[in-house]
Amino acid sequence: MVRCTHxxxxxxxxxxxxxxxxxxxxxxxxxxxxxSKSWSCCSDVNKPVLDFDDFMKIPGxxxxxxxxxxxxxxxxxxxAPQANLTMTSSQAGTETYSSAPTPKAPTEAAPAPKIVExxxxxxxxxxxxxxxxxxxxxxxxxxxxxxxKEGGAAAECTYHPKPxxxxxxSKVSISATFAALRLANNISxxxxxxxxxxxxxxxxxxxxxxxxxxxxxxxxxxxxxxxxQFTQCRxxxxxxPTEVHASVFAKQADANTSIVKIEENEVFLDLYxxxxxxxxxxxxxxxxxxxxxxxxxxxxxxxxxxxxxxxxRSWTLLEKTDRDLGNINFTFxxxxxxxxxxxxxxxxxxxxxxxx
Numbered sequence: 001m002v003r004c005t006h007x008x009x010x011x012x013x014x015x016x017x018x019x020x021x022x023x024x025x026x027x028x029x030x031x032x033x034x035x036s037k038s039w040s041c042c043s044d045v046n047k048p049v050l051d052f053d054d055f056m057k058i059p060g061x062x063x064x065x066x067x068x069x070x071x072x073x074x075x076x077x078x079x080a081p082q083a084n085l086t087m088t089s090s091q092a093g094t095e096t097y098s099s100a101p102t103p104k105a106p107t108e109a110a111p112a113p114k115i116v117e118x119x120x121x122x123x124x125x126x127x128x129x130x131x132x133x134x135x136x137x138x139x140x141x142x143x144x145x146x147x148x149k150e151g152g153a154a155a156e157c158t159y160h161p162k163p164x165x166x167x168x169x170s171k172v173s174i175s176a177t178f179a180a181l182r183l184a185n186n187i188s189x190x191x192x193x194x195x196x197x198x199x200x201x202x203x204x205x206x207x208x209x210x211x212x213x214x215x216x217x218x219x220x221x222x223x224x225x226x227x228x229q230f231t232q233c234r235x236x237x238x239x240x241p242t243e244v245h246a247s248v249f250a251k252q253a254d255a256n257t258s259i260v261k262i263e264e265n266e267v268f269l270d271l272y273x274x275x276x277x278x279x280x281x282x283x284x285x286x287x288x289x290x291x292x293x294x295x296x297x298x299x300x301x302x303x304x305x306x307x308x309x310x311x312x313r314s315w316t317l318l319e320k321t322d323r324d325l326g327n328i329n330f331t332f333x334x335x336x337x338x339x340x341x342x343x344x345x346x347x348x349x350x351x352x353x354x355x356x
Contacts (some may be wrong), residue, residue: 004066007202008058012137013066018352024060030201032166035251035301050252050300082151102155115162118219126217127287133216134159135191136209141217148215157216158209162192231278233271237318244289244315255298262294267305278327286315
């Protein structure tokens, strides 16, 4: 028996019994964009998901024969080195510039989240063919004596105890048209528990586990914490001449129970998150807003606030502060869903709008 290398399949098959429609797989490439995950071949049929495990469960959209051929690896793009222009001399009105590669600033890795591993509930029977829940294992259950009994021939599990990570491999300019199509081969992929990183999604699926333990076919139920835990959420923002847009990165906040109140000088947030977590904060706004013309909307990964300014002043910050900030300003942004580079519409003030 050999294992099929088609994306979304991964089953073992007999080459002598390999029919024309025995394999169900994804012929396209994975798409990762702003936390959502889908396949380019069926994104209009299968709704994008947020959790990686749910992404791996998206059923294939094409049928064909199984194969054990190694997928073709596209050549890795080589980004052009960035350079700074520096004036080296100025004589007789002539300025001479030289360029040098921009040194890359060292970055500190964020602390890894605390992971609580699942345990197999040996008192619950397992249907044959159930796949081990551990990442990187993919062993299918056959019997208790083989896979669950201590000392069984295949009871040892080699897996990744921590979740996968996806980081952009290179910083490049992307137009708005292609911003939603950042495929996995542009992203460095790996697991938090080990050092190996790859660019191709097929190589990522083949990263061998780094930890040995017991298989988990039916996890034990864990009691949820009785008390709520208050947590912090990152808030980003930008402004136009008439509005301030803020993004509260509260993933999977409950829109039915959460509370958002927009007042003239304050915004009150009380957001209920999964796992008995809660985020509460009152934003003392830099300037007054019009509550009746302001709005908010919940998304899968964040809460979007659209605050209508009561006057035309430029906000130095989102919130008031007692610190001396000196001569700094909060720059104007551009229109579009995120208000970042590649947005769809340029926002002009009244003076510049009249010139167009």
